[in-house]
Amino acid sequence: MGSRVTGLSNYYLFQRSLSLRNIEMSRAAEQLSSEKRINRPSDDPTGSVQVLAMRQSIAKLEQYDRNLNAANQALIQTESTLSSVNEEVILKARDIAIKANAPQNKSPESRAALAAEVQQLQQHLLTLSNTQINGKYLFAGYKTDTTPFTLDAAQPNADPVETYAGDTNVQSIQISDSSTLVIQSRGDQLFQGDGTANTVNLFQSLANLEAAIRSGDYSTTSATGVPQMLEDLNKGSQQIINEITSIGAKTNRLDTAKIQLAGQRTTLSSFISDIEDADMAEVATNFSRANTALQATLQSAGAILNLPSLINFIGR
């Protein structure tokens, strides 16, 4: 403008530049202390919405991680119970069946002793099939508070030998936004078979074995003879091992999912920090530059506003 400089124009000039410098300073100080570039949504609306979405994803991932832990716990308990069923019941019953087939054990006394052992195994099977974890039955479906299996008092001759009071549903757990994982095994199918030729009712098989040993039925052609029962037990063992294998596959999947979750969390956290973290070197530089600018403005304001005017020299 090449203009006149008047008293108020200096005032307006310095008032504005001091207020701008002060804003710069407080912004720089805020970033310096929070170490963040975004301190409120308006600092970068797009960036802050991205950060909000990622934070929410992380919170969900943390919940899924807790879900995975719960699923893992349930699956491990089921697996170890089923291993016991296989090793402590079925394989032992097979051994007894093989022993019973041996000529030296075919005396009535031996048979009675072996049959009693089978009965013990059936009791053990009952205990295992009614396993409770934290007061909940593992193999009862949704009816976690109902004892799933009871043996008929009149067994071994009753038909059916046992009754199942659980249900045919299985609980699942959410392990990601879109997928769930079944964490229960169906008690009825595991212990009673699913009705197909490759599966057997374990309680019934043990009852049949006991009856066959007691009656000394060793005929290879008899449907209720010891040799046929041995065959059934092999199927039963396979039936349990199949489920153990499927649980093993699930725990593998859980492990993979856990690693993925951890990876996703790390990635998201680093994205968040890319978006909202301040470059500290830059912020520190900005701060000292703002500080210098403020000092300079103050000094020049002080100097200029204090300049003497002609008035100072009037009147001798």
Next chain:
Amino acid sequence: MSITSVFNRGLDGMNVASRALGVTSNNIANINTKGYARQEIQIGSRATNSRVPGQGGGVEVLGVESITSPFIEMQLFGISNSYGTYDSRRQTVGQIESIWADSQTNGIGKSLNEFFGSFQELNNNPTLPGLRETVKEKANILTDQFNSMSRQFNQMRLDVSSEISTRLTTINSLASDIAQLNQAIVNGGGVAVNGDTIARRQDLLRQLSEEVNISYNQNSNGGVEVRVAGGASLVSGFNAGSLSFTDNQNYGGTASITLTLPGGTGSIDVTAGINGGRLYGNLYDRNTTLNNQISSIDTLAYQLATQFNAVHSTGYGIDSSTGNNFFAALASANGAAGSIAVDAQIKANTAKISIAEQDPTVSGKGDNRIGMQLAALQNSMTMSSSTQTFAQYFQGLVGSAGTMSASVQKQAATQASLLNQVQLQRESVSGVNMDEEGANIIRYQKAFQASSKMLQIADQLLDDLLRI
């Protein structure tokens, strides 16, 4: 040439010099007066009435002129108006932003996650009664936060209304001051002799323009006619009109502004015509911004409660009850954030939290199929015509509050800097410079001294004459 004329010329000179010193001292006195326009004395030689050729008629004061640039005054007038709008919105919008930002980190955003998380925990362990209590507590926290956010926005609406009310008082008193100055100028002899008063009135017009959009024109007698809100008369002659407002505090209700015409000759609703100044900023935030915030958060609360209930009521509680609402049923989205609450039955008995698809005495206490559906609502496209999840909708609101705040702040900064530029320009034309005034003091003091010397000389001449 007569000796008396030497007397008279000396007197003229002293007279003019002392008037000039008066103007200078007035300028110096007003050096820090905002809106003051420096004055200059206009001096002219008086036409001679003497028959003696070459003899001057002396000197006289022609007038005192206020130095202003109409162009710069108009710019200042216009920029003050848009500056006023953004400056008044800055605070409100900043406050809205911080409410949303807070609610993301410590409020609804966080609680929404925790609420859904608590359902997943319950799904993992459907038979643990403690987890039902956790669900209830998380839901209570969430609804409390909706309630508090709704309260904050409604309180802000009241606050802005009371700001509008204060602002109307300011506007009315400016209008009546301008009317009084009109009277002073017109009765005091018009434009030519009232430079001071006109500069003051100009500053009041600028202040008024910062408050609300006005236009004005000056009559030949020196009075100004002021029109507000696109044409309605606010100041006419010596009369000022006044603005008043009606505040509809009902849901979605708006505030409206009524102008009582100067002289009480009727009244008009001018709300639609107000499109500038601080009043417009306040009115916009009151009627649009805040009502939008309230209805956005209400929509979220309503959809959450309604959609959650729709699934929950199909389920069964552990006490075999069914058809239970989880949140107290909401009649409409209006005010939903303020009234959302956990259903009283659930509050009294968490066994009614229904996560089973069938009666648990039939399907078993481990039945969590409805619970799974409820937890899945977290990731369902439940909002904005099935395009957003609850959380995404909420994040969108936080984001748009941020965008709005960023844009208003940027505008306010731009307008402030423009205003500053024009103020500097105005100062350079109309401001008082101490050195200039110092020089004037010296100039007129010397002139006064010289003129008084002339009187002294004339006195001696007369003495000499009488002594003859």
